[in-house]
Amino acid sequence: MIDRATKLLLVEDDEDDYILTCDYLKSLSSHNFDVEWVSCPIKAVEVLSQNQHDICLLDYRLGASDGLVVLKQAIENGYNGPIIMLTGQSNEALDNAALDAGAVDYLVKSEMSSSRFARSIRYALARRDVEGERVERLKAEAENRSKDRFLAHLSHELRTPLSSILGYTELLLQSEFNQHANNELGVIYRNGKHLLSLLNDVLDLSKIAADKLELNFS
Structure with missing residues (x-):
């Protein structure tokens, strides 16, 4: 190469x-x-x-x-x-x-002298490389923080309507409509609970990345 x-x-x-x-x-x-x-x-x-x-x-x-x-x-x-x-x-x-x-x-x-000139050039290029790596690292860290904030915001936004869907589905399962659509309502409720669990996992991951996850040992 x-x-x-x-x-x-x-x-x-x-x-x-x-x-x-x-x-x-x-x-x-x-x-x-x-x-x-x-x-x-x-x-x-x-x-x-x-x-x-x-x-x-x-x-x-x-x-x-x-x-x-x-x-x-x-x-x-x-x-x-x-x-x-x-x-x-x-x-x-x-x-x-x-x-x-x-x-x-x-x-x-x-x-x-040749040695003085060479040393100056090498030092300048090495300094450029180190600075370039620092800038790239800062950009990557900023992008990761933006991604984590987006995931946290998205999971919060999705949990609100999903909680409403689960709440109304649970009410329907306990009402007279359960006689006509028990299986369908059960499918909606189970899949909704699964989706809510996934959203909670995403939220926890974003909190871990941001060092904001609080552990509850009670």
Whole structure:
């Protein structure tokens, strides 16, 4: 089985840095990258807003533009993948600003090594996977809670008319009509009681799932 290529968006306006970054990516044997290169900040925001890339490498200086603006706008527009900020100079204030804006890491090009680059990429992708699993788990739990609430509501709604049917059937069995339809009324009553038992079981199951079942030992 061939793993799906990791879709990576590289936002970089320097062709030499683009080539260097691609060389680093090729050295990562643990991943197969499908790289898309964008040099225009406006185009970068447009592409990231489509939320179709697994990870983004974003240069801080894009001509006269600021990569932080791209970072903030992309996140506001719904991009939820990891973004690693790249820069040509070490700057603690910029580092903190990038992390505060939502970047998962900050790499200085002049200080970057293959091992440092690989570690940053692996960490970002691992963090994405963990977050994705957390979101899927929360969605599954929410769906289960909705299902349990629906079953509980449905069983309550069905029990009310069913109780009326059983009550009137019991009255008919005790009346003079019993002489003409004893067997039929008996069938209705027995099947109604069986259906009521099933509804009670469904209600109990929904209560167990919601941790609201009360046991009566009296």
